[in-house]
Amino acid sequence: MSAPGALRPRPRPEIEALPRYSKAAGLEQVRWRASSNESTVAPSAAILEAVNLAASHSHLYPSLFGDTLIARLSDRLGVGDDQVLVGAGSLALLQQVLTAYTGPGTEVVYPWRSYEAYPILIGIAGASGVPVALDSQHRHNLSAMAAAVTPQTRAVLVCNPNNPTGSEFSTAEFVSFARSIPGDVLILLDEAYREFATSDVDGVDLLRAFPNIVVFRTFSKAYGLAGLRAGYAITNPAIAADLSSAAPPFGLSAVAEAAACAALTDPAHTDSIVETVTAGRAHLREQLAVRGVESVPSGANFVWIPLGERASALEAACVAQGVSVRMFPGEGVRVTVGERAAEDTVIAAVDALAHNL
Numbered sequence: 001m002s003a004p005g006a007l008r009p010r011p012r013p014e015i016e017a018l019p020r021y022s023k024a025a026g027l028e029q030v031r032w033r034a035s036s037n038e039s040t041v042a043p044s045a046a047i048l049e050a051v052n053l054a055a056s057h058s059h060l061y062p063s064l065f066g067d068t069l070i071a072r073l074s075d076r077l078g079v080g081d082d083q084v085l086v087g088a089g090s091l092a093l094l095q096q097v098l099t100a101y102t103g104p105g106t107e108v109v110y111p112w113r114s115y116e117a118y119p120i121l122i123g124i125a126g127a128s129g130v131p132v133a134l135d136s137q138h139r140h141n142l143s144a145m146a147a148a149v150t151p152q153t154r155a156v157l158v159c160n161p162n163n164p165t166g167s168e169f170s171t172a173e174f175v176s177f178a179r180s181i182p183g184d185v186l187i188l189l190d191e192a193y194r195e196f197a198t199s200d201v202d203g204v205d206l207l208r209a210f211p212n213i214v215v216f217r218t219f220s221k222a223y224g225l226a227g228l229r230a231g232y233a234i235t236n237p238a239i240a241a242d243l244s245s246a247a248p249p250f251g252l253s254a255v256a257e258a259a260a261c262a263a264l265t266d267p268a269h270t271d272s273i274v275e276t277v278t279a280g281r282a283h284l285r286e287q288l289a290v291r292g293v294e295s296v297p298s299g300a301n302f303v304w305i306p307l308g309e310r311a312s313a314l315e316a317a318c319v320a321q322g323v324s325v326r327m328f329p330g331e332g333v334r335v336t337v338g339e340r341a342a343e344d345t346v347i348a349a350v351d352a353l354a355h356n357l
């Protein structure tokens, strides 16, 4: 055995330099979780039945690449089976794409502030991340993102609706952006919150005009299956074939696959999630507006309150009142909606701070 302080295995320097995923304050002690953009509706009886049945075969491997779910999704989306990939959450698929197409010496352009996993996954792939600031309306600055593309760029990531601001771009804005991106650069379109969106953007429709797009969607949000980890990507067959080569076999568990298939045939469940979210975000934004607190129009299951330096005060007040929220120091607070009591507790925290906000 080596002595303490002796040589030890070290990961690549990019891995040592990675930022850590952070967790919302008070998550373990609060009564309501409004910090992780989860659904507030539990799985339906039909989904649980499918989960139980699949779990009873847990001694067997699932299909190699999730063929049943791929068939259901391609049918529903009107694309070929050879255009869909499934995996353990859309994050796993994003990682697969970044690992297959980028790496040391290449660049990936991404919006910032956006989903915290982006710089981490870009770093794991060994590529250099090129963050492009949101505009003053908390929206993607698509022309600045296009201008940031260099000969080293292999991918441009866009998030619509954007996490954590909820902001959206329109199809017209996206199309003029996509036209300015070279055909050999991937456009990675993250549509994790699409089912809650108010914009008309549909990545699958756009694939016909722009074969360099990969669209990412998930069962974690509007289908309410975050704990099971199921997501999918849709792209053109040539890219899908290349990506399959980089896919881990058995990446989607049999239980996750069964639950996702059941969720696809249970529209009432998804509708109830989307309805609670739509009502919740209108309620929260309205109550904030009455109090003179600015929030950003949202196409997602959360609302962004751009408080700048006052963000940490609201976070502390929320935790004190029993609700966790997501705070980015110096920037703002993101509140997941869908549970009226949680939304009203955030409002109570705003009231408790009164004129200090």
Ligand code: PMP
Pocket: 036, 037, 088, 089, 090, 091, 092, 115, 159, 162, 163, 190, 192, 217, 218, 219, 220, 226, 229, 230, 231
């Ligand atoms: N993309 C965005 C923008 C997200 O906010 C999240 C989850 N917070 C994900 C992807 C990850 O989704 P999944 O659970 O499918 O990995």
